[in-house]
Amino acid sequence: MSYLELPIPSRSEHLWRYTPWSKVHPTQVDAMPEINSANVLLNGELVDAKTNITEISKTDISRTFLLESNSKIHNITIDDSNANSEIQVISEGEMNSCHFHFEVKNSGSIRVRLSGESNWFGISITGNLHGNVNLSFAIVNDLSENTTMLRCEDWDIARDSTLEYGELSMGGSRIKSDIRTYLKGTNSTLMQNIAVNCRDSRIDDHHIEIHHLSGHSNSSLSVKSACSDKGHAIGTGLLVIEENCDQSDAGQVFKNLLLSEKARAEAIPELEVLSDDVSAAHGAASSSVDPEQIHYMMARGFSKDDAQTEIVEGFLISSFAKIKNEHTKAFLIDAISTNIDE
Amino acid sequence: MSDLILDIRELHVSVDGKEIIKGINLAIKTGEIHAIMGRNGSGKSTLAHVLMGHPAYEITSGEIFYLGKAIEDYDVFERARAGMFLSFQYPPSIPGVQVGNFLKKSVNNVRDENIKAREFRKELNNAMEKLEMDRSFLSRYVNDGFSGGEKKRLEMLQMMLLKPRLALLDETDSGLDIDALRLVAKGINETAQNIGVLLITHYQRLLDLVKPDFVHAMIDGKFVKSGGPELALELEARGYDWLEA
Numbered sequence: 001m002s003y004l005e006l007p008i009p010s011r012s013e014h015l016w017r018y019t020p021w022s023k024v025h026p027t028q029v030d031a032m033p034e035i036n037s038a039n040v041l042l043n044g045e046l047v048d049a050k051t052n053i054t055e056i057s058k059t060d061i062s063r064t065f066l067l068e069s070n071s072k073i074h075n076i077t078i079d080d081s082n083a084n085s086e087i088q089v090i091s092e093g094e095m096n097s098c099h100f101h102f103e104v105k106n107s108g109s110i111r112v113r114l115s116g117e118s119n120w121f122g123i124s125i126t127g128n129l130h131g132n133v134n135l136s137f138a139i140v141n142d143l144s145e146n147t148t149m150l151r152c153e154d155w156d157i158a159r160d161s162t163l164e165y166g167e168l169s170m171g172g173s174r175i176k177s178d179i180r181t182y183l184k185g186t187n188s189t190l191m192q193n194i195a196v197n198c199r200d201s202r203i204d205d206h207h208i209e210i211h212h213l214s215g216h217s218n219s220s221l222s223v224k225s226a227c228s229d230k231g232h233a234i235g236t237g238l239l240v241i242e243e244n245c246d247q248s249d250a251g252q253v254f255k256n257l258l259l260s261e262k263a264r265a266e267a268i269p270e271l272e273v274l275s276d277d278v279s280a281a282h283g284a285a286s287s288s289v290d291p292e293q294i295h296y297m298m299a300r301g302f303s304k305d306d307a308q309t310e311i312v313e314g315f316l317i318s319s320f321a322k323i324k325n326e327h328t329k330a331f332l333i334d335a336i337s338t339n340i341d342e
Numbered sequence: 343m344s345d346l347i348l349d350i351r352e353l354h355v356s357v358d359g360k361e362i363i364k365g366i367n368l369a370i371k372t373g374e375i376h377a378i379m380g381r382n383g384s385g386k387s388t389l390a391h392v393l394m395g396h397p398a399y400e401i402t403s404g405e406i407f408y409l410g411k412a413i414e415d416y417d418v419f420e421r422a423r424a425g426m427f428l429s430f431q432y433p434p435s436i437p438g439v440q441v442g443n444f445l446k447k448s449v450n451n452v453r454d455e456n457i458k459a460r461e462f463r464k465e466l467n468n469a470m471e472k473l474e475m476d477r478s479f480l481s482r483y484v485n486d487g488f489s490g491g492e493k494k495r496l497e498m499l500q501m502m503l504l505k506p507r508l509a510l511l512d513e514t515d516s517g518l519d520i521d522a523l524r525l526v527a528k529g530i531n532e533t534a535q536n537i538g539v540l541l542i543t544h545y546q547r548l549l550d551l552v553k554p555d556f557v558h559a560m561i562d563g564k565f566v567k568s569g570g571p572e573l574a575l576e577l578e579a580r581g582y583d584w585l586e587a
Contacts, residue, residue, distance in 0.1 A: 291397075292434045298418035299394055299428050300444070300500065301451025307419075310447075314438025318483065321438070 003032055003064045015178065018234045018266060019205040021061060024150045024176040026095045026120035035069040035122065038096035041088040042076070049074045049098065062178055063152050066097060066124045073099040076110075078135065083108035084327075089123070091116030091143065102127040102135075104161075109136040111331045114171065117144040121172070125153040129161040131185060136164040136325035140335045143171035145200065151177045159185025159214075163192075166323050166332045168316070169204055170197040170339045180209040183217035183248075190219040195319035195332070197312075197339060198231025198263070205234040212241040212248045215275075221252040224319045226312045227263035237269040239280065246277040256286040257315050259308070313340045345372040346410070347508050347538035348393075353404035355385075355392050355563075361402070362388045364563035370508065370538040377541045377549055379577050380560035386542045387431060389560075390512040393540075394428040395421050408508065422452055425507035429497040429514045435485040441496065442466075442480035445503055452504045469502040472532060473525050491522035498529030508538045515548035527551035546578035559585055 008029055009016045022029050037049055049072035076085055083106060089098055096118045102110060104127060114123065121143060129135055143149060149172045157163050169175060181190050196204050210219045225233035235254045254267030267284035289311050297307035316336050323329040348370040355363035362385045370376055380386050392399040393406065395418040406413055413421060436444070445466065449457060457465075470477070473495050485493050494514055501509055511530065515523055530539065530552045541554065549557075549571065557573040558565045559582065566585045567573065 290434065293436055295396055295418060296430060296434050297436070299422050299430075300448040300504070301419050301422040302447070303419050304417075310439055310444075311436060314436050314483070316438065318438035318486075321483075 001059060001064070003061070003068045004030070006059070006061050006064060009061055014236060014238070014270065015207050017236070019174070019176045019203070023174060024062075024148060025065070026122075026148070032065075033069060033095070035095050035097045036093065037070060037072050038089050038091040038098045038116065038118075038121065040074060040098055041090070042074070043086050047074065048072075051075055053099070060152075060178075062150055062176070063124060063154075066122045066150065066152060067099065069122070070097045070099070073101055075101050075103070077103045077105060078108040078110065079105040085110045087112045089114045089116070091118040091121040091147070093118050095120035095122075097122035099124045100126070104129045104133050104135045107134040109325055109328055110138070111328065112139040113142060113335075114140065114149075115142045116147070118147055120148050120150075122150045124151070127153075127155045127163075129155070129157045129163060131158040132160040134162045134164065136323070136328040138166040138328045138331050140167075140332065141169045141171045141175065142335065142339070145171070145173055145202070147172040148174045149176070151175070153177075153179040155181040155190075157181065157183050157185065157188040157190060160187045161185065162189040164323060164325060164328065165190065165192040166320050166328055167194045168197075168332050168335050169194065169206070170335075173202055175202075175204045177205065178207045180211070181219070182211045182213055183219060184213050186214050186216045188214060188217045190221075191322065192219070192221045193319050193323060194221075194223045195316040195336065196223065196225040196233050196235075197316060197336075198225065198227040198233045199229055201230040201232075203232045203234075207236045207238075209238040209240070210250065210252075212245045212250060215245045216247045217245065218248070219250045222319060223254045223267070224257070224315060225255070225265055226257045226259065226315055227265050228259035228312075230260075230262045232264045233266070235267045235269075237282070238272070239269065239282065240272045241275050241278050241280060243274045245275040248275065248278045248280075250278070250280045252282040254284040257312065258286055258288050259312065309340060313337065316340075346370075347372055347408065348540070349407040351405045351407070353392075353406065354402045355388060356400050356402050357388070357398060362399075362563055363392065365404070366563075366565060368558070368565070370540060372536060372538060374556065375534055375539040375541060375552065375554045376556045376558065377543060377554035377574060378558045378560050379543060379574060381582055384560045385563040386560055387512050390428060390510045390540070390542055393510055394418060394426060419451070425452075427501055427504055427506035427509045429494075429501060429509065429511045431513040431516065433485050433493050433497060435483065435488070437483050437486050439484045440480065441482055441484055444484050445480075445500065448500060449503050452506075465503060469499055472502070473499055473529055475499060490517040491519065494518055494522065494526050495529075498526050501533050502529055505533075506537060509533060509540070511539065511541045513542055513544065515543055515545060523548065524551065546574050549574045561585060
């Protein structure tokens with residue numbers, strides 16, 4: 001079905017409960033605009049998306065819209081000749097979008113930074129991890145404060161492979177992210193760590209699905225959101241362990257730090273477990289900064305504001321404590337420090 | 343110039359409307375170590391926290407002078423920058439804040455001098471060596487996952503680097519094994535020579551390693567007896583009941 005044939009999703013759907021489709025469509029929901037490609041620098045060089053997507057099989061409205069409105073895609077292979085990719089996406093003008101497909105044949109790393117000042121930005125990422133590879137992936141959203149972003153990601157992980165995933169989301173005014181990972185092979189592993197900083201009136205809505213499709217598969221998801229001013233963070237998770245996926249191990253934790261009376265946060269993890277012999281846990285917590293932490297730091301000469309800034313920065317940085325790839329970790333932590341100091 | 347560092351006059355303190363400190367007088371001069379001993383709930387830690395300006399405690403009457411100035415209106419960070427140091431009984435963890443960065447920023451906050459990076463590293467290495475701390479401490483998050491002994495050693499490391507004029511040590515010895523206690527005492531003795539120290543403890547064993555000039559027995563928010571180091575031995579031997587009679 002094409003975008004215009006698809007029904008507009010209802011807010012009763014888990015995915016659209018907090019951010020209706022009309023808020024993330026760049027124009028009117030009954031319009032199908034043509035959207036130009038954002039500028040993409042791959043390892044420092046400007047590159048064009050050369051391939052046209054010829055077949056759109058998605059039934060999901062976000063993915064269909066993104067692919068129909070701009071059919072150019074960057075295909076990037078991680079293999080012996082290209083183990084590490086640094087990608088910078090710069091979105092300018094009224095509206096921009098881009099698509100990436102990563103074919104991961106060997107172990108490596110990918111670091112993506114999103115920047116620019118367009119009013120609307122869309123991005124879709126698909127990744128296919130072949131058997132027995134480790135990919136360390138990081139994405140930093142550093143878009144301007146006026147940008148609305150629609151983002152979809154779909155990752156397939158084959159047998160004995162690991163996706164180490166880090167995300168820092170701090171740019172844009174309204175963000176809708178829909179990230180889905182499919183653990184398709186035995187001993188496939190996802191370690192997903194997401195830090196969100198909502199300042200001013202920024203709204204950041206993350207929907208994260210993890211599907212265990214094979215036994216002995218492992219996933220861990222940590223989402224930490226700091227909300228100040230009128231910032232609003234939303235995290236909806238869906239963890240699915242399908243039938244015949246025994247010995248799978250999955251955990252999801254959402255933690256929110258609320259820094260003002262008007263800041264809001266929602267964390268709604270959901271579980272669907274269809275196998276018997278699995279370990280699956282989820283949790284969510286919201287709190288303000290611990291006054292004893294503030295007191296301790298003030299007793300070391302930090303002003304109250306500086307103490308709070310350090311604690312919030314630390315809270316976000318601690319999201320990435322388990323990331324093993326030092327380049328990935330440094331990329332994410334440096335971006336936090338730069339953002340907090342601004 | 344007077345060598346009086348801390349002068350507490352008839353101090354009364356309440357928490358949530360309940361009086362905890364009920365009239366304390368205390369003067370600490372440069373080079374003096376004062377030990378306060380008492381049962382749980384006698385008000386020892388309250389005194390340390392109120393001196394450092396914890397917002398939960400209300401001074402209902404009396405005055406605190408630090409280096410000749412009344413400090414009731416000083417915020418916590420202003421007291422720290424003026425040279426007051428509190429070693430916490432239960433230091434909180436600060437996830438994501440690395441010890442090395444925290445120490446550097448604390449030193450920059452508290453010490454007047456503009457310490458250069460190389461000089462800071464030299465001081466840091468020297469202090470860590472004395473406290474037998476591994477360099478890997480520096481990349482860990484502040485108190486996050488630390489054992490009791492590691493937390494207390496980090497408190498001592500901070501004290502050595504911040505070079506306070508007055509150190510308030512709140513049960514710095516609690517929960518330590520004998521090796522950790524020896525290292526903590528080393529840190530105190532290293533720093534105590536030219537400053538004032540108020541040392542709060544339950545146990546004589548720390549006072550075997552750190553010699554106090556004065557010992558104060560505290561019961562129900564008051565000093566009921568003050569004396570020299572021999573008082574600590576007497577309290578260890580006889581407990582506190584005899585002081586209540």
